[in-house]
Amino acid sequence: MFKIKKNSPYVIILFSFFIIIILTGSLLSLPALTVNGKGTRWIDGIFMATSAVCVTGLAVNDVSVTYNLYGKTLIMLLIQLGGLGLITFSSLFVIFISRKIGYYTKKLVQEDINAETVFHIQDYVKKIVMIVIFIELVGAFILFFEFIKIFPLKKAVYYAIFHSISAFCNAGFALFSDNMESFRDSLIVNMTIPFLIITGGLGFSTLINIWKYVIGKTGRLTTTSRITVVFSLVLTIAGTLLIFLMEYNNPLTMGNFTLSGKIGSSFFQSVTARTAGFNTVSIEGMSNATVFLLILLMFIGASPGSTGGGIKTTTAGVIFLGIISTLQNNEHLEFNKRRISRSNFDRAVAIVFLSTAYIIVTSFVLILLEPEVIPGDLIFELVSAFGTAGLSRNLTPKLGDSAKILLIITMFIGRVGPLTTVLALSVKKLRKGKYRYPEENILTG
Numbered sequence: 001m002f003k004i005k006k007n008s009p010y011v012i013i014l015f016s017f018f019i020i021i022i023l024t025g026s027l028l029s030l031p032a033l034t035v036n037g038k039g040t041r042w043i044d045g046i047f048m049a050t051s052a053v054c055v056t057g058l059a060v061n062d063v064s065v066t067y068n069l070y071g072k073t074l075i076m077l078l079i080q081l082g083g084l085g086l087i088t089f090s091s092l093f094v095i096f097i098s099r100k101i102g103y104y105t106k107k108l109v110q111e112d113i114n115a116e117t118v119f120h121i122q123d124y125v126k127k128i129v130m131i132v133i134f135i136e137l138v139g140a141f142i143l144f145f146e147f148i149k150i151f152p153l154k155k156a157v158y159y160a161i162f163h164s165i166s167a168f169c170n171a172g173f174a175l176f177s178d179n180m181e182s183f184r185d186s187l188i189v190n191m192t193i194p195f196l197i198i199t200g201g202l203g204f205s206t207l208i209n210i211w212k213y214v215i216g217k218t219g220r221l222t223t224t225s226r227i228t229v230v231f232s233l234v235l236t237i238a239g240t241l242l243i244f245l246m247e248y249n250n251p252l253t254m255g256n257f258t259l260s261g262k263i264g265s266s267f268f269q270s271v272t273a274r275t276a277g278f279n280t281v282s283i284e285g286m287s288n289a290t291v292f293l294l295i296l297l298m299f300i301g302a303s304p305g306s307t308g309g310g311i312k313t314t315t316a317g318v319i320f321l322g323i324i325s326t327l328q329n330n331e332h333l334e335f336n337k338r339r340i341s342r343s344n345f346d347r348a349v350a351i352v353f354l355s356t357a358y359i360i361v362t363s364f365v366l367i368l369l370e371p372e373v374i375p376g377d378l379i380f381e382l383v384s385a386f387g388t389a390g391l392s393r394n395l396t397p398k399l400g401d402s403a404k405i406l407l408i409i410t411m412f413i414g415r416v417g418p419l420t421t422v423l424a425l426s427v428k429k430l431r432k433g434k435y436r437y438p439e440e441n442i443l444t445g
Contacts, residue, residue, distance in 0.1 A: 058411070064176055239266075
């Protein structure tokens, strides 16, 4: 039986997301924020707000034609808010006003951004904000040169800022009805958007550690940074190669592209599948094998402390290292001449188990709710919501309200994290026994 713990950082994080979703979702359903002046259904407003603040990108309304400037700007602000973290964002005001924050607030921020320690959290938050603003401005500056070709100056600036924020925060919202398919031949878009997605998906602690390493302030990359970079690189390269091979002759996607276009599109989709949600080729037209690959990539997602979702690259990496350790009959998990705690492996297994169990159970419910929809498409949308990826086979707008509510819950859990959700509801704290029972082996395999 679960019971909400008072004063738990996990509860505060969940509650803050819930409040902001209800408030802004209600705003997004108002006539004043829509193009036609008629507003949208309340449940659709809640869905869009959840997708934005959870940096997912799934949409029941076409942002480009449904919302006016005010609606689009609210969605952009929600994306930025969700990417930075609600608690982190609000703590900035405390820092600027009082120049110091209490231990409990530090603990909240630590859990919100998945930092390793509460010490010097003010400096850490300031560095995060500076890095985010700098990278997004660079991205907007580059994208401006593409959008100025088709839009007036002010609109080009706005579109550049919106898509830079959406890309860095791994949201995948685009102000075009076909997402980014019209820009599949644009070198600027095909290089800048993936760059923003990758930097946003690496995680704040990794970005800071890499920066310090580059400028010589630290002599080594942390084990977390190394695992993050290595596994992100492996997943990106493997995804690019497999998508290229499986979609090479597919006329519905990139069968008619030039060789360079096929390579660029394969790379773009490999990067964006891990929680970003942009697409330059039709997701509906992809082969079943590619769809299955995208499901795996979306499930793994980005890295801890990043703007993306999924079980995280380090989780998959630690489990992989644990399997290798078991096969080699090693006592410890080791990587880059460092020993990894077995508690990390236990946590990783718990995350994967909870995530897989949730996907299985929710898929079963969705199939019952939407019996006329192909199960594979339902699972694709569900994993996209869970991994806060936002890729869609154009199914989400067609779903019933019950299915939409399930996806809203899934996006919420995917952004906050399944383990955080469970810990927020759990009444028990970490328990260290005063004694140990005798150890006994169990037959497995």
